[in-house]
Each structure stands twice: as structure tokens, then as C-alpha cells.
Amino acid sequence: MVVMKFGGTSVADRAAVERLVSIVRAARQVAIQPEAMDWRGPVVVVSALGGATDRLLGVAAEAGAGDIEGAIENLRALRARHLEVAGVITKPADRAEVEAFIGNEFNELERIVGALGVLREVSPRWLDTVAAQGEILSSRIVAAALASHGLGAAWIDARQAIVTDDEFTSAAPLIPETTAALARVVDPVLADRRVPVIGGFVGATREGVTTTLGRGGSDYSAAIIGACLGASEIQIWTDVDGMLTSDPRIVKDVHVVPHLSFAEASELAYFGAKVLHPATIQPAVGQNIPVRILNSRRPEDSTGTLITRDRPPTGHPLTAVAAKKGVTVVDITSTRMLMAHGFLRRIFEAFETHKTSVDVVTTSEVSVSVTIDDSRRLPAIARALAEVAEVTHEEHMAIVCAVGEGLQTDSSFVSELLATVKGVPIRLVSQAGTRRNITLVIREVDLAQTLNRVHERFFTTVHHAANKQ
Ligand code: ADP
Numbered sequence: 444m445v446v447m448k449f450g451g452t453s454v455a456d457r458a459a460v461e462r463l464v465s466i467v468r469a470a471r472q473v474a475i476q477p478e479a480m481d482w483r484g485p486v487v488v489v490s491a492l493g494g495a496t497d498r499l500l501g502v503a504a505e506a507g508a509g510d511i512e513g514a515i516e517n518l519r520a521l522r523a524r525h526l527e528v529a530g531v532i533t534k535p536a537d538r539a540e541v542e543a544f545i546g547n548e549f550n551e552l553e554r555i556v557g558a559l560g561v562l563r564e565v566s567p568r569w570l571d572t573v574a575a576q577g578e579i580l581s582s583r584i585v586a587a588a589l590a591s592h593g594l595g596a597a598w599i600d601a602r603q604a605i606v607t608d609d610e611f612t613s614a615a616p617l618i619p620e621t622t623a624a625l626a627r628v629v630d631p632v633l634a635d636r637r638v639p640v641i642g643g644f645v646g647a648t649r650e651g652v653t654t655t656l657g658r659g660g661s662d663y664s665a666a667i668i669g670a671c672l673g674a675s676e677i678q679i680w681t682d683v684d685g686m687l688t689s690d691p692r693i694v695k696d697v698h699v700v701p702h703l704s705f706a707e708a709s710e711l712a713y714f715g716a717k718v719l720h721p722a723t724i725q726p727a728v729g730q731n732i733p734v735r736i737l738n739s740r741r742p743e744d745s746t747g748t749l750i751t752r753d754r755p756p757t758g759h760p761l762t763a764v765a766a767k768k769g770v771t772v773v774d775i776t777s778t779r780m781l782m783a784h785g786f787l788r789r790i791f792e793a794f795e796t797h798k799t800s801v802d803v804v805t806t807s808e809v810s811v812s813v814t815i816d817d818s819r820r821l822p823a824i825a826r827a828l829a830e831v832a833e834v835t836h837e838e839h840m841a842i843v844c845a846v847g848e849g850l851q852t853d854s855s856f857v858s859e860l861l862a863t864v865k866g867v868p869i870r871l872v873s874q875a876g877t878r879r880n881i882t883l884v885i886r887e888v889d890l891a892q893t894l895n896r897v898h899e900r901f902f903t904t905v906h907h908a909a910n911k912q
Pocket residue numbers: 449450451452453490659680681682683685686687688689690691692715716717718719763764765
């Protein structure tokens with residue numbers, strides 16, 4: 444059975460939902476072929492309508508600032524947009540039912556927003572309750588759209604299916620509980636030869652309090668569902684043709700990478716390739732489930748990117764270059780212990796205690812430098828380390844991460860990469876022991892130019908050809 448996840452742009456409007464219906468219909472036809480190994484599924488996981496999560500978070504922020512009127516105005520616009528998309532449901536009775544559902548959910552949201560506006564405070568718990576509505580509504584609409592187009596489909600409330608801890612806004616799934624919950628709510632639908640439709644990004648604690656898995660988390664939901672149900676493939680349907688050789692928002696002449704290893708995909712996602720949430724690959728690795736990235740706008744033309752444990756060699760050291768902005772470099776300089784025993788432990792404990800994840804790490808004899816995405820708890824981290832180290836930081840930095848299985852056997856790549864970025868001030872350089880990636884930390888203002896230079900040097904046809912000679 445296949446899990447198909449459709450991102451925000453793949454459910455953004457009526458035309459997108461109609462495309463989704465045809466894609467799911469084609470997958471259903473494959474599943475019911477007499478020679479198919481498994482007649483179940485697909486299982487469909489959907490994001491909120493494109494931009495809806497940002498808007499809901501904006502509404503929560505307005506409520507927190509006491510601007511109830513502004514928040515309610517935005518909710519009304521969002522309500523209208525959902526009702527418009529629900530117009531895709533062809534059966535009048537089904538459409539009326541979904542319209543009533545949308546109405547109730549928005550009435551409830553207006554009540555919540557009114558209360559939060561009076562309190563002028565939005566806790567992470569309430570933030571999740573508000574943000575989760577995007578996927579709850581979109582999945583309900585998509586389930587009814589599939590059903591009204593003749594595909595047996597059933598809406599599954601993600602809060603009944605994904606059990607998480609209570610780390611609101613970035614909750615982690617509890618796998619045994621989620622496996623049991625999915626068996627309870629999804630298996631009967633599959634057994635009934637219908638297509639379950641679940642909102643991504645959303646879960647609930649054991650006590651039933653709504654949580655979310657963090658921004659971009661619908662990919663992660665799909666992977667968790669795939670792993671728990673033992674899927675044969677996890678498909679990520681999005682608005683690009685697959686994993687591209689670099690970020691298409693920064694580099695023009697990118698092309699699709701046809702095949703990636705799990706390790707390459709994880710590195711790329713972790714260091715900024717937004718097309719995959721960084722946690723997506725991990726559940727797939729555990730069960731060795733292939734992941735495929737596909738374009739929902741061009742389902743016939745695109746073969747996408749296949750991600751498996753191993754991939755055939757390409758004869759090229761580099762697979763893709765990811766990039767990430769908004770990074771902070773933290774320099775921790777030892778004041779008295781130098782590199783004494785326990786110094787590093789103390790540093791990482793401070794980051795751990797303050798729930799701040801560290802990406803790149805480099806060391807010198809007297810200092811350790813790390814990069815972080817979230818600098819909100821940096822003052823507390825500096826205080827925790829005040830006795831042993833001086834902590835300084837620099838914001839507006841960027842990471843460029845060159846990834847490729849081929850780097851392991853290419854001894855000249857690092858020097859070529861450094862020659863390519865000659866003149867760009869490099870703050871940190873790191874090459875992991877596995878030698879699957881080389882990471883540079885540079886200033887954000889230098890990112891576009893640097894990424895384009897690296898891409899041009901290693902990916903344009905001219906250079907590919909030259910490399911092969
Ligand atoms: P979805 O809403 O389908 O989850 P996202 O916006 O989260 O889609 O991810 C898709 C976007 O990721 C693309 O439109 C593209 O701009 C961006 N992106 C960044 N780096 C890459 C890359 N290396 N390959 C493909 N897409 C990338």
C-alpha cells in the first residue's frame with residue numbers, strides 16, 4: 444500500500460484538488476489490478492491549503508496582541524477560501540455537510556480567538572489548537588471531494604491517529620501508541636477498500652490535547668503513517684519535479700536528481716532543501732520504505748526523485764547543494780578550562796537543557812563554534828556557561844551544504860569547492876566523518892552569489908562534460 448502526501452500547493456485551490464483526485468484515482472486503479480500485490484490504499488495525507496497555516500498563526504499572533512477584530516477579519520477570509528475550495532465537492536448533500544463542518548470549525552475558532560484576545564496571551568498549546576485547523580479542514584474537504592468523485596474515501600481525524608508527546612509546536616510521535624491508533628482507525632477503512640484521508644502535521648497527546656509536529660511536518664506525518672502501516676512506498680507530491688540540484692528560489696538552472704540515498708536526502712533536508720521535512724526519512728529508513736518526490740502539477744511528465752537505502756553510482760561526486768538562511772553562529776571560548784575533560788559535555792548540556800538544536804560544530808584548541816536556527820534561548824545558554832566560557836554570537840549567517848555519496852572517494856573535491864568560493868568570507872567549514880557532506884557557513888548576504896557559483900561549477904552541462912573527459 445502506498446502513502447501519498449499532498450503539500451499546501453497541491454491542495455491550494457479547486458483546480459489543485461481536482462488534480463489530486465485524478466492522481467489518487469490512478470493510484471487506486473493500480474491498487475485494484477488483479478496482479479497487484481496489495482489491493483489496499485492508497486492512504487492520502489494532506490497539508491493545509493497553501494498559506495493557510497501562516498494565516499492561522501498570524502491570526503493567533505493578532506489575538507495575542509489584543510487585535511481581536513483583525514484576527515476575526517482574517518478568519519472570515521480564510522473561512523470564505525475554504526468554502527470556495529469545498530465547491531469542488533460535486534454531491535450537494537456531501538457539500539452541505541462539509542460546509543456545515545467548515546462553519547462550525549470557524550465559529551469555534553472565532554470563540555477561541557476572542558478569548559485569547561482578551562487574555563492577550565497565546566500559549567504554545569493554544570497555538571497548536573489554532574494551527575491544526577488548517578489540516579483538519581483541508582483533509583475533510585479532500586475526503587469529501589474524493590468520495591463525491593466516485594472514490595470510496597473516508598476522513599480520518601489526525602487527532603485520533605497520531606499520538607505524540609506534549610512538546611507543543613514541535614511534538615514527537617509516540618510510535619507504539621500511534622501504531623495502535625492507526626490500526627484502530629485506518630485499518631478498518633482499508634479493509635473496507637476505501638481510501639483513508641488524514642491531515643498531516645497534526646496529532647494529539649495521550650490525553651487527547653491537539654499538538655503539531657512543527658512547520659512542514661506533513662511530510663513527517665506521511666512517513667510516520669507509512670512506517671506504522673508498513674507501506675510499500677511513501678510519495679511526497681509537491682510543486683517541483685523532485686529533489687533539485689539546488690534551491691530553485693536561489694539558483695536558476697537547477698535540474699532533478701533522479702535517485703538519492705536515504706543518507707543524502709536526510710542531509711539535504713536537514714540543511715535546507717525545504718521539499719522534504721528533515722525528519723521524513725528517519726521512519727522510512729527503519730523499515731526500508733522507498734520515498735518518492737513527485738510533481739502534482741505534472742503527474743504524467745515527471746518521474747520525480749526516488750529515495751532508497753542505496754543508489755547506483757553516477758560518476759559525479761556531488762549530488763546536490765542545499766542552503767539555509769537565518770542561521771546564528773555561536774562562539775564559545777573557554778575562559779579557564781581550555782579543552783579540559785568535560786568541557787564539551789557541559790556545552791552540549793547547556794544547549795540540550797534549553798532545547799536548542801545545534802547543526803554545524805567546529806572546534807579549535809580554546810573554542811567551540813556551533814550554528815543554531817533558533818536563538819531565542821541564547822541568553823539563557825550564555826548564562827549557563829558563564830562560569831567556564833565566554834559566549835558571543837553572530838546572526839544573519841547561512842549554511843551551504845554540498846552533499847554526495849561520491850564525495851567519499853573524491854580527494855580533490857574540497858579544494859575545488861574552496862577554490863570556487865574564493866573571495867567569499869567563510870566563517871566555518873566542516874566535513875563529517877562519513878564524508879558525505881561538506882558544509883560552509885557564510886554570511887547571508889553572500890549566499891545567492893556563492894550558491895550560484897558552486898552550482899555553476901559542479902552542475903552545468905559544460906562542467907559535467909569536462910569532468911567526464
Ligand atoms: P509542500 O507545500 O508541497 O510541502 P514546500 O514548499 O514545503 O512544498 O517544499 C517545496 C519547495 O521546496 C519548492 O517549491 C522549492 O522552492 C523548495 N526547495 C528548496 N530546496 C529545494 C531542492 N533542493 N529541491 C526541491 N525543492 C527545493
